[in-house]
Amino acid sequence: MSPAFNLLDEPWLPVRMMNGEVRVLGLRELFARSGEIGALAETAPPSLIAQYRVLLAITHRALVGAFGRWKDTDRVRWYREGLPLEAIHDYLEHWRERFWLFHPEYPFMQVAALAQAPETCDKLKPWTQISLASANGNTPVLFDHSCDLSPGSIAPAEAVRTLLGFLQFTPGGLVKTLRDADKAGPLANTAAVLPLGETLAQTLCLALHPPTAEGHDDVPCWEGAPPDIGMLRADPRLATGPDDRYTRLSRAVLFVPDGQGKVASVRFAAGVALADDPQAPDFMASYRGGSNGLVRLTFTEGKAFWRDLPALLPDAEGLASQPAAVLRFAANLQLMCGGSEQAVLVAGLASDQAKLLRWRAERFSLPTALLASPDHAAELRRLVRQAEELFGDIRKVAAGMYADTLPDPGSKDTWSRARALFDGGPATALYFSAAERSLGQLMALLGKGDPDAAEALWQRTLQEAAWATWEALVETLGRSPAALRAEARAYPRFRARLAAFLPAADHSLSPAAKEA
Secondary structure, three states, rough: OOOOOEEOOOEEEEEEEEOEEEEOOOOOHHHHOOOOOOEEEOOHHHHHHHHHHHHHHHHHHHHHHHOOOHHHHHHHHHHHHOHHHHHHHHHHOOHHHHEEOOOOOOOOOOHHHHHHHOOOOOEEEEHHHHOOOOOOOOOOOOOOOOOOOOOEEEEHHHHHHHHHHHHHOOOEEEEEEEEEEOOOOOOOOOEEEEEOOOHHHHHHHOOOOOOOOOOOOOOOOOOOOOHHHHEEEEEEEOOOOOOOOOOHOEEEEEEEEEEOOOEEEEEEOOOOEEEEOOOOOOOOOOOOOOOOEEEOOOOOOOOOHHHHHEEEEEOOOOEEEOOOOOHHEEEHHHHHHOOOEEEEEEEEEEOOEEEEEEEEEEEEEHHHHHOHHOOOOOOOOHHHHHHHHHHHHHHHHHHHHHHOOOOOOOOOHHHHHHHHHHHHHHHHHEEEEEEEEHHHHHHHHHHHHOOOHHHHHHHHHHHHHHHHHHHHHHHHOOOHHHHHHHHHHHHHHHHHHHHHHHHOOOOOOOHHHHOO
C-alpha cells in the first residue's frame, strides 16, 4: 500500500467559521485558522467529541515539546492572543509520516499488523462495523437501514471521522478475533463534557490538560510503536494519561481502500484494551451520586439532561457529584480572565452493555460562580432536587387517582398499571419542560449571589409546572363519573403536596381558574 490521504493536508474536519460558513479543513489549515473557526461542525456526537480529543492531544504534545511545562498565565495568554501556532506546526511536520490514513506501516489510528495476521489478513468486514450509527451484526437500527451484505463505501474523510468516534465510544463485548471479548472504549456509555470558547483556539485552551509531569511518558498512539499482534492479545492496560486515553486504539481496525480510494471494507480485531482505574477518571467524564456511590453520567431515556446538571458542578464533600476535570480547567481560566459564564457542550452515546441506545448533544451556559463555588452549586443542587421530589409526589397522587378509576383499586397490580399509565403519558415531559424555561434565569441569579430571588423564581416556576401537569392529567382522565370521583378525592392531596413543597406560593386555585 502506498501512502495516501495525509490528514495534515487533505480536508477532512468539518468546521463552522465565525461567519457561519461550514468548511472542511486539514489539520495544518485548521490550526492556522483556529482563531477564525467558531467550532467543529461534526453532526455525530461521538465523532464530535472524539475529534476535539484528537485536537487536544496534538495541542498538548506540541506545547510539551516546545515549552516543557507551562502555567495558567501562559494558558490565559494563549486564550487571549491565540495558540502558539509555530509550535503546533513544527509538531505536525515532525510527525507527518504518522498522519497518513493509508500507509503500509503507520496508518493513522489503525493497526497495520492486521494485514499480515493469519486471523485477519483474509477476513474482511463491511465498514459499518465501525459505524455507531449503522445497523451491523446484531446491533439494532439507530439511524439507517443499511445491512452487512450491501454496506456501500465511504470517502476517506468520512471513514476517519467515523473511526475516531467508534474508538472512543464503542461498548465492551464480543470480538472473537485475537480475543473472545474486549474492553469498552474510554467514553463508552458517557455523556462527555467539553467547555466551549468563542473560537476553536479558545476551546482548546479551556479544555487543555496540565503539562505532563517530568519523567512521565504519556503519548498519543501515533507517537508510539505500531501495535503488533502480541500487544493486541495482551491483558488490558491502564492509560498513561489523557493523551493516551484520547487516542487509545480500543479496537484494532485497518481500512481496505477500493479502486476509487474509498473505504468499503475493514480488517477488525480486538484492540489495545483499556483497563479501568477509579483513581484516574476520564477528564471529560462527570459522576453523580448513586445508591452505591458515584456513577458515571450518561443519557437516560426520557430524561432531560438538565435534571443531571448538578453533576457538572463541584460538591464540597465529593458525594453528590464529581464534575469532569475539563470544567475545572475552564473555570480556573475564566476566573483569571474575568469571564462570568462558560458555555458547555455535553455529547455522547448511551449504551447498555453492547447494545447502543441513543446519542445526544446539548449545550448549556453555566455561570462561572457555579463551576467554581461548591456553595453556589449546592443551592442549585437543592432546587433541582426540590423539582424532582415535587414531581415524585405528583406521580404518587396521580397514580392513586388513576387507580381509583380501575377495577380493584387497592391491589398492587392495579397500582402498577396506574403508574404505567402515568409514565406513558405526557406528564413527565410537560412538567420538566415547563420547569426548564426558568433554568437559565435561575442559574444567573445564583451566579450573581442572589439566592432569595432564585428561590422565589423557582417556587413560581414549579407551581406553574405542577398546575400545568395536573390539568393535563385531569384532561387525559376523562369526564366519566368514576373519573370525576377520583379527581375529587385526589385534588386535596395534590394541593397539600404543593403547599408542603412550595409554602410561599398561593395554591388556592390553578392559574387557569384564577384567570377565569
